[in-house]
Amino acid sequence: MRLHTGIRAAAIIAATTLLAAGCTSGDDTTSSSPTGGSTEKAEKVDLTFWTWAPGMDDVVKAWNDANPDIQVTVNKQDGGDPAVTKLLTAIKAGSGAPDLMQTEYQKIPTLVAADALADISGAVDSSIAGHFADGTWQSVTLGGDAVYGIPQDSGPMEFYYREDIFTKYKLDVPTTWAEYADVATKLHEADPKAYLGTFSATDAGWFTGLTQQAGASWWGINGDAWSVDIDSAASQKVASYWGDLVEKGVIDNKPMYTPEWNAALNDGTQAGWVSAIWAPGVLAGNAADTQGKWKMAPMPQWNAGDNATGNWGGSATSVTSQSKNVEAATKFATWMNTSQDAVNILVAKGGLYPADLPGQAEALSAPPAFFPNQPDFYTTATDIAKSVQPFTYGPNVNVAFSAYNDQFGKAAESKKASAFLTALTAMQKATVDDLLNSGFTVDE
């Protein structure tokens, strides 16, 4: 983005004056060596890496110790949506973006649309695709030839429950959603303060994963047009199911990740949690005293005997379009996410579920410390991970997700099953309107 000459001149004058005043500026974002290709091997390269995943300091330290020529600096960011805006603003401004960025899978189309990510297909080894499940690999290629990142972790969804409370009230672990509703009702009847779960209107990713399990895929590409299918039969099934449970009052309607929810995890009034593979870390942080009381089971299914799940969370490591060291950055990203050493650190220090299939066996040999009572935790999880259903994200996930917060917030507050369906329709409309307004071709 270019500014008018006058504005630039004024700004430059200001800057010159200030620099003359003799203050040192902060660390520069990117390396000063603009050279690409083979000549840079001899020179030292400094890379910056924006991330908020845990354990990154440890894995980067291991890399830096072994690679004096390519030094990586971790800059820990806020994990919220604004981190993406921050990157996009830097892209618009033409400077200020890091070399590497943690990119959640659902944000990749948005970032690619804003030309924020570098296509690293020329810098990666062609065999790398074999390290990942097809679905995971597709989320960094968007189905094309380009490669917009190296997958780091994924979040296949599972059902977590308090084994002690289930035993106490003689509840069976639900294998279908119909059973889940029964168990929720029984539990709430046995202890009116207890719930088997909550419908969280602040976690769009969670709801997306639930619809993914039911067979929804909210976006699609049709030639040169996008299609939006948020208000599909599959999503409607999920929305009205949860709306019904909330209306009956057997499921809570308060958001997750609040101090209130933490307290409920601690005192056992949230006796179950439909979550993802990274749940042990969250539970350990929020309710450390309940260690060993939780168990993990496959998601309840829509039809008995089915074997399907969705994804909640997970991200890749991408190289930004402003990086002057794409090759070095790609080298680091590849090592971090596909070498056994790095994957071991990611699991041990970060508690991530690595996307790298060959590295899983060794890295996941022991169950999470929070689940000493479930030695086969990762064996079960790896089986579940194979049943993640396909799903396509579009270029305005942020719009859809913010519409989810607002619309389902209203619905959850009203405690009416019908309001959940209305919310879904409103989400669909907001998403399509936004695409049309930006000039996208939308296949309706």
Add this chain to the structure above:
Amino acid sequence: MTATLAPTKPPTVVRTTTGATGPSNKRSTLSTVVLLVGAAYCLLPVAWVLVASTKSAGELFTTFTFTPSTHLWDNVQDLSAYRGGLFWRWMANTALYAGVGALLSVIVSAMAGFGLAKFSFAGKKAIFNVILAGVLVPGVVLAIPQYLLLAQVGLTNTYWSVLLPSIISPYGIYLARIYAAASVPDDVLEAARTDGAGEARIFARIAVPMMVPGLVTVFLFQFVAIWNNYMLPYIMLGNDRLFPITVGLSGLLNQGASQPAMYTAVITGALLSIIPLIALFLLLQRYWQVDLAAGAVKA
């Protein structure tokens, strides 16, 4: 918007004809109680942070809110150990942004306020009103354009990017103008000029000392404003070693779904970050006088 306001003369005293000469210094229990209730209301959340920061992560959600525990020191140590003492770096950054920013702001505001109060010149009213209009534009909106402009000169992700935009303060200029008008008598300036003192000398040796109490208020005001500003540093800074405390703590809270929010660290951090501010306030207690209107009488 105009602030060239002057109050009317105080109304004449209304004499009452009630005969009783009431004992004026009798203590009133009611007014004491009302004021103490107000004080309690204001202290309650602060007391809460104090108690909460003594709890371990588990206790925070399991024990009664106002039951103190013994983990304050552990919490401080954990927070200090976070990423190699990054928290203290954020504290130092905040002190730099708010301290240096407010100090520069005071100098700039004092000059401008003095100029506006003690001189009459073409465009005075227009300049003042334009500066005041700056109050109307919310900072959330300005952060992105400010970023795009600073990026043109390569100043983003530096201390400058937060410091420079923080220096200009319409409120500060407004207050400084009032203090200059109220506290610096015209005849003193005239006498100094007759003695041949230059403008720099008049400002530094005569005007500033007279304005000091007011300028301390401007300093406090701007210090808190910069301290409070979240959006500007958030968007300007990519390097977490340059973050101020607000941006840093908010990052600990927004860790994404797959991470537990670090409530204990955030609460301990909030407590530690408020302490210097409270100390500053107590230290400068006698300067707490925000005179928004009175000075304009003489302007």
Add this chain to the structure above:
Amino acid sequence: MTVQTPPRARRRRSGRFAPYVYLAPAMTLFALFLALPIGYALYLSFRTVKVSGLGLGKGARTEVWAGFDNYARSLTDPDFIDSVIRVALYGLVLVPVMLGLALLFALLLDSKRTRGRGFSRVSIFLPYAVPAVIASLLWGFLYLPRVSPFYYVFDKIGWDAPDILSSQWVLFAIANIGLWGGVGFNMIVIYTALKAIPSELYEAARLDGATEVQIAWRIKIPVVTPSLILTFLFSMIATLQVFAEPMTLRPLTNTISSTWSPLMKVYRDAFTRDDIYSAAATSVIIALATFALSFGFLRLVQRRAFSQENS
């Protein structure tokens, strides 16, 4: 920044430039860091991005002129209109209560008959030192039934208290945070004005047997009216710009939408939807409305409480 000392002979002539020298740093900084970004935002408010095809890859997005489209969309957006109404209500709740309490506390501080004045003054002013984001986090803990001491007490005395974050009450929950953070500052402003009243003024009334309430009502309040008006004005502007409190409380409840206040809508458009263009248009509307309200209000009260300065 140093101001050149003019030679004696040129003293009178230099006087003409002196005010501009004093104003130069402020004006330069103002131009660079406020006027220029405002102008840039204004420019952006008339622009928009158009995408071609799937919008993926280089060159798929171009910035084009949008005319008044962004403005029209903002003004007809029901979410925006709702947010304006909500904030008007919020202001109606908050500002009178905040200034009323600030005045009351200031009067009590000014009365020799009150005990514990030093302690109370410090305590009530203290919240001003707490950043809004942190204040909202603290109150958030105090609002959530399971972790709040209030609900614990209510529970013990058997009172079924309503959820303060439910849709009927959430406005008050947010206003309370604004009140907590703002009452002390306004109290200090009014207290400063009260201290400036010469004590003879009311000692005489006191000797004549006027009660403290009569003195407050007939002497003190009229004198601090100009301060009250300005605190009202600044509180009104702050109300229109309310942002940090609802933003921080939002993840805790279903009842605060992403467009709860006008500024939250600006934030959502700019930071969540990456649409700086409509965010800019909405903020121009907010700034103009703030200006019109402030100006209108000053016009309204000026005749009553102020005499126009002629300079």
